[in-house]
Amino acid sequence: xxxxxxNPVILIASLMVAAVPIMLAALGELVVEKSxxxxxxxxxxxxxxxxxGFITAVQTGSPVMGFLGGAVGGAALSxxxxxxxxxxxxxxxxxxxxxxxxxxGFASLMGQxxxxxxxxxxLSVPMGPLADIPALGPILFDHDWMVYMSIALVAVxxxxxxxxxxxxxxRAVGESHEAAHALGYKVNRIxxxxxxxxxxxxxxxxxxxxxVRVPQWVDGIxxxxxxxxLAIVVFASWRPWRVLIGAYLFGGITVLQLNLQAAGSAIPVxxxxxxxxxxxxxxxxxxxSGRGRAALNAPASLGQNFHAxx
Amino acid sequence: xxxxxxRPTPSKFxxxxxxxxxxxxxxxxxxxxxxxxxxxxxxxxxxxxxDPLFGEFAFYLxxxxxxxxxxxxxxxxxxxxxxxxxxxxxxxxxxxxxxxxCGAGVALALYPTESRLVFPLAILxxxxxxxxxxMIPAILKTRFNTNxxxxxxxxxxxxxxxxxxxxxxxxxxxxxxxxxxxxSFSSYTAASNPELIAGSGLHWGGVAALATGVAAxxxxxxxxxxxxxxxxxxxxxxxxxxGVNPERLVLLCMGLSxxxxxxxxLFEVTGPAGKISIDFNVGYGFTAIIVAFxxxxxxxxxxxxxxxxxxxxxxxxxxxxxxxxxSAAIQxxxxxxxxxxxxxxxxxxxxxxSALMGAR
Numbered sequence: 001x002x003x004x005x006x007n008p009v010i011l012i013a014s015l016m017v018a019a020v021p022i023m024l025a026a027l028g029e030l031v032v033e034k035s036x037x038x039x040x041x042x043x044x045x046x047x048x049x050x051x052x053g054f055i056t057a058v059q060t061g062s063p064v065m066g067f068l069g070g071a072v073g074g075a076a077l078s079x080x081x082x083x084x085x086x087x088x089x090x091x092x093x094x095x096x097x098x099x100x101x102x103x104x105g106f107a108s109l110m111g112q113x114x115x116x117x118x119x120x121x122x123l124s125v126p127m128g129p130l131a132d133i134p135a136l137g138p139i140l141f142d143h144d145w146m147v148y149m150s151i152a153l154v155a156v157x158x159x160x161x162x163x164x165x166x167x168x169x170x171r172a173v174g175e176s177h178e179a180a181h182a183l184g185y186k187v188n189r190i191x192x193x194x195x196x197x198x199x200x201x202x203x204x205x206x207x208x209x210x211x212v213r214v215p216q217w218v219d220g221i222x223x224x225x226x227x228x229x230l231a232i233v234v235f236a237s238w239r240p241w242r243v244l245i246g247a248y249l250f251g252g253i254t255v256l257q258l259n260l261q262a263a264g265s266a267i268p269v270x271x272x273x274x275x276x277x278x279x280x281x282x283x284x285x286x287x288x289s290g291r292g293r294a295a296l297n298a299p300a301s302l303g304q305n306f307h308a309x310x
Numbered sequence: 311x312x313x314x315x316x317r318p319t320p321s322k323f324x325x326x327x328x329x330x331x332x333x334x335x336x337x338x339x340x341x342x343x344x345x346x347x348x349x350x351x352x353x354x355x356x357x358x359x360x361d362p363l364f365g366e367f368a369f370y371l372x373x374x375x376x377x378x379x380x381x382x383x384x385x386x387x388x389x390x391x392x393x394x395x396x397x398x399x400x401x402x403x404x405x406x407x408x409x410x411x412c413g414a415g416v417a418l419a420l421y422p423t424e425s426r427l428v429f430p431l432a433i434l435x436x437x438x439x440x441x442x443x444x445m446i447p448a449i450l451k452t453r454f455n456t457n458x459x460x461x462x463x464x465x466x467x468x469x470x471x472x473x474x475x476x477x478x479x480x481x482x483x484x485x486x487x488x489x490x491x492x493x494s495f496s497s498y499t500a501a502s503n504p505e506l507i508a509g510s511g512l513h514w515g516g517v518a519a520l521a522t523g524v525a526a527x528x529x530x531x532x533x534x535x536x537x538x539x540x541x542x543x544x545x546x547x548x549x550x551x552x553g554v555n556p557e558r559l560v561l562l563c564m565g566l567s568x569x570x571x572x573x574x575x576l577f578e579v580t581g582p583a584g585k586i587s588i589d590f591n592v593g594y595g596f597t598a599i600i601v602a603f604x605x606x607x608x609x610x611x612x613x614x615x616x617x618x619x620x621x622x623x624x625x626x627x628x629x630x631x632x633x634x635x636x637s638a639a640i641q642x643x644x645x646x647x648x649x650x651x652x653x654x655x656x657x658x659x660x661x662x663x664s665a666l667m668g669a670r
Contacts, residue, residue: 040459080649083653084649088652088653088655088656089659090652090653090655090656091652093398093459094603094648094652095649095652097599097648098645098648098649098652101596101597101599101600101641101644101645102645102646102648102649104641104645105638105640105641105642105643105644106638106642108636108638108641109636109638109639109641109642112636112638223467224464224467227460227464230460231460231464234457234460268475270471270472270474270475270479271471274467274468274471274472277465277467278464278468280464281450281460281461281464284450284456284457284460284461285450285454285456288454288455288456288457289453289454289455289456307314307316307660309316
């Protein structure tokens with residue numbers, strides 16, 4: 001069963017893989033923004049996670065250690081952001097941009113000498129006969145463990161934000177830091193924790209790019225995925241399950257345009273490769289305008305620094 | 311335990327001192343980084359900051375300084391107007407590319423006309439190209455309330471693919487034996503942007519940058535629009551009572567910064583770069599963000615900051631060829647500068663008090 005040289009089963013199976021990096025990064029950023037912090041450095045944290053994960057995996061020979069290394073790398077870089085914005089009260093937009101500019105250079109510096117190396121492969125989880133079911137098998141039961149973990153993490157974040165005390169505190173800090181402070185919560189420390197979580201998730205997503213998606217190290221490997229993740233948070237109106245939908249949507253577009261390129265479509269390659277970015281803009285326009293304005297759901301203290309005067 | 315105490319008014323002293331402190335701290339941290347890379351830190355810092363000005367090859371490198379500083383200043387001044395008003399155009403790199411493509415496109419369409427009007431026309435087209443590219447996020451923001459940061463950034467990637475298409479497709483040199491890249495502007499005198507004074511590195515882009523610096527200074531200190539820009543950034547509510555139209559401000563600031571970035575791209579492609587090629591853009595649009603902050607969003611400060619940043623480019627290239635310093639190390643160095651700048655800035659608005667001593 002094929003349409004224009006594209007097999008829909010393979011398309012769906014590969015979009016699930018393509019969606020993992022942006023889903024992880026967007027999920028982390030969602031928690032950060034829920035706590036009232038706008039970290040525009042996702043792209044920088046992702047690419048540092050990508051190279052840290054890559055180096056760790058190559059040195060240890062273990063992809064699991066690689067993903068761990070990526071998460072640690074992303075979190076470490078996010079702590080720079082946390083220190084500047086939470087302790088030194090620097091402007092969040094400017095600091096986030098600095099994080100991206102620094103991260104791109106830093107990753108490129110660390111990656112010297114790692115070009116053209118193959119990382120240890122991340123294999124599919126063995127699901128036995130389940131993987132042989134026609135159509136459903138390749139779509140649902142023939143992926144590496146990160147695909148399943150990314151979905152599980154969406155559920156965990158949703159549950160924590162919705163149903164636990166921790167989630168309530170994070171939301172309180174993000175909606176009204178003055179009120180949360182008056183209740184005795186340490187606003188800046190809670191935000192610091194959220195920022196570190198966001199950094200670890202972005203790093204994890206970055207490591208997935210360099211260890212599974214590509215899989216090798218090249219400069220600028222994330223190619224704007226971090227920025228798309230930021231857009232997905234807006235698309236999702238700060239709701240975890242919608243992050244999943246958004247990530248699959250964008251994964252789908254990416255995979256589809258790559259497949260169209262390979263299938264020799266009549267549309268020139270350049271126009272196909274700019275399509276994910278154009279569609280991101282289109283989605284932002286739709287989500288930001290009209291009655292269903294995503295901004296209405298944005299955390300009220302988003303982007304504002306908090307300084308406890310008393 | 312240290313704690314911060316908000317100053318009633320920002321400190322005048324630290325306002326001017328923070329960039330200097332940040333540069334010094336960056337030199338120290340950068341030195342440590344270069345040391346870790348196995349280079350002699352003092353020698354590298356001297357190669358970057360001293361040799362281009364007073365070293366053996368300074369007669370040539372000083373000119374290079376102006377070549378690099380021109381586009382940085384031009385773009386950063388445009389960006390600073392928006393940044394002051396809380397309008398974040400971070401897609402200057404895309405506007406730079408589109409300005410270059412539009413301007414070069416007009417000039418190449420008229421090839422081989424030898425009229426004096428070709429270059430002014432190309433300049434106009436370059437400014438319009440950058441302006442139009444910046445109007446996309448601006449209009450989407452005013453009409454649909456879309457985040458201008460994300461849209462302007464997405465458009466950088468779109469502009470890069472258009473550039474790839476231009477250099478391999480619609481602007482490719484028809485006599486170039488199929489190689490990517492447009493006709494060379496150095497052999498097309500009507501549209502080229504040559505060095506005005508031999509050895510100085512000054513071309514029309516540098517002239518435009520310095521003129522824009524003066525114009526922006528006058529705008530901000532003497533013109534009602536400059537007042538409105540500053541007001542909108544510092545007190546949005548007060549600005550609304552004053553009658554500032556926020557939508558008009560977005561269109562103006564984005565359009566202006568886009569046009570200036572487009573100009574920078576046009577001057578670069580007809581001058582130092584020489585032709586449209588797939589990688590003629592070297593990230594000035596992003597580095598200009600650092601320049602704008604280093605110059606404290608002040609036009610005269612930005613002119614100084616542009617030269618300092620140009621120094622890291624020129625000196626960095628020197629260090630790369632002479633000492634084998636990876637070029638990414640310079641990018642890290644520039645990123646660190648922005649970190650330190652934003653961090654040290656706390657001293658402008660806050661006092662550091664010791665909780666033990668300052669018992670009140």
